[in-house]
Amino acid sequence: MSEGGQAVCEACDLTANPAWRRRFIFLAFLPLGYIAVSALYLLARWDQIPDRIPVHYGMFSNHVNAWADKGFGGVYALLIVGLVLTAALLIPVFFFILNHPFKPVDPRDDSPVDRARAKLQAVMFMLGAMHWVALVMCHASVAAALSPHVMLKASDRFLGMLVTAALPALFFVPLYYWLRPGQPSYADAGARERDRAQDFMKHWKLGVFYWNPADPSTIVPRRFGTGYTFNFASRLAWVYLGFIFFPLLCVLTILVAFSCR
Numbered sequence: 079m080s081e082g083g084q085a086v087c088e089a090c091d092l093t094a095n096p097a098w099r100r101r102f103i104f105l106a107f108l109p110l111g112y113i114a115v116s117a118l119y120l121l122a123r124w125d126q127i128p129d130r131i132p133v134h135y136g137m138f139s140n141h142v143n144a145w146a147d148k149g150f151g152g153v154y155a156l157l158i159v160g161l162v163l164t165a166a167l168l169i170p171v172f173f174f175i176l177n178h179p180f181k182p183v184d185p186r187d188d189s190p191v192d193r194a195r196a197k198l199q200a201v202m203f204m205l206g207a208m209h210w211v212a213l214v215m216c217h218a219s220v221a222a223a224l225s226p227h228v229m230l231k232a233s234d235r236f237l238g239m240l241v242t243a244a245l246p247a248l249f250f251v252p253l254y255y256w257l258r259p260g261q262p263s264y265a266d267a268g269a270r271e272r273d274r275a276q277d278f279m280k281h282w283k284l285g286v287f288y289w290n291p292a293d294p295s296t297i298v299p300r301r302f303g304t305g306y307t308f309n310f311a312s313r314l315a316w317v318y319l320g321f322i323f324f325p326l327l328c329v330l331t332i333l334v335a336f337s338c339r
Contacts, residue, residue: 109212160215
């Protein structure tokens with residue numbers, strides 16, 4: 079990618095901005111704080127928890143299907159599930175998205191603005207999912223242990239889930255629309271980058287081999303799919319190819335020689 083295109087990417091990609099990156103990481107670990115506060119709250123009110131705790135309800139009925147005795151497993155089971163889901167699954171996926179580099183699939187119909195918007199959308203979705211999972215588990219754990227009558231009615235259970243789903247949406251949806259790159263300057267820069275991409279496509283021979291003597295890059299993104307390829311107009315690219323294929327050529331030569339004997 080040209081220096082101008084890289085500058086546009088850096089300007090549009092708020093996930094690469096150090097200040098906003100720290101905020102996103104803080105928001106990613108905040109659900110663990112919900113779980114910790116809920117666990118401490120249950121511990122502080124341990125004496126008020128009944129000896130038997132409802133742990134499973136009918137989907138659309140108002141009766142309890144399973145009970146658990148008062149204990150660590152019965153009280154903290156849902157919090158442990160929320161902790162595992164958040165820490166072992168959602169947070170790693172979030173960091174994968176946050177650190178995933180920009181790479182156009184096809185420069186002809188792609189722009190840094192579009193990629194920045196899609197990446198920010200994925201980051202916001204993951205943050206909302208993490209907060210919703212943690213809030214649902216916290217609400218269910220505290221309500222089942224301290225206010226089982228609230229969880230007994232199916233309508234109240236579904237209302238609680240809707241409220242917890244609305245809380246992240248009320249925060250992350252406006253934040254996304256406020257942050258997303260869409261200003262005219264970014265759009266103009268994206269149009270200029272698309273013009274550069276049109277020129278970029280002229281250097282693809284047979285659609286798969288990149289040959290551009292004016293491009294100092296030795297390795298460039300592939301035109302289709304994932305991965306990278308060589309700029310075959312670069313001498314260094316042929317040196318790399320020699321290092322890759324020379325050992326293979328030697329092995330084939332030895333095999334042919336022994337076969338002739």
